[in-house]
Amino acid sequence: MKKSIILAIxxxxxxxxSAEIESVYTDSEAASMAKGLFQAAxxxxxxxxxxxxxxxxxxxxxxxxQADAAIEQWPDDHLKYRALFPYGDCRQAMIDVQAxxxxxxxxxYKGEAATYDQRRWQEDIAACEAAxxxxxxSLKDF
Numbered sequence: 820m821k822k823s824i825i826l827a828i829x830x831x832x833x834x835x836x837s838a839e840i841e842s843v844y845t846d847s848e849a850a851s852m853a854k855g856l857f858q859a860a861x862x863x864x865x866x867x868x869x870x871x872x873x874x875x876x877x878x879x880x881x882x883x884x885q886a887d888a889a890i891e892q893w894p895d896d897h898l899k900y901r902a903l904f905p906y907g908d909c910r911q912a913m914i915d916v917q918a919x920x921x922x923x924x925x926x927x928y929k930g931e932a933a934t935y936d937q938r939r940w941q942e943d944i945a946a947c948e949a950a951x952x953x954x955x956x957s958l959k960d961f
Contacts, residue, residue, distance in 0.1 A: 843894075844902040845902065846902055849903045853906035854909075856889060856912075856913055857909045859913065860889075860915070860944075863886055863913075863916050863920075867879065867916060867923065870882060870920075871919075876924050879923050880924050887917050890910065890913050890914060893910045893913075906950050907950075912943045919940070
């Protein structure tokens, strides 16, 4: 009896391991999440710009934490959350905002740092907008 149970488990485990894990999000849910995160990134970026000009360091740290919390909400398990793959640039836009807030809070937002940040922001928002407009759904198959 014990051998038959072990044999059954031995045969069942590889079958379960090779079974495809379904995406938790549908394509429309993933697109909606991307749009929401992108809008939040744009709104927070505007707020950070005002705070940076005002040198409101404690509020800049709060904004960085807020961006970090939004980033943490974006799942990163590549098998479980494949539907979100086409929208990685939208997550990257929020990462840009987090870096912007932190850099500004420590007084490092000047010169090459500012130039680099602005270039990355423009590239990432353009890529996010393109992904939202026309997502490459083949990416979720990897």
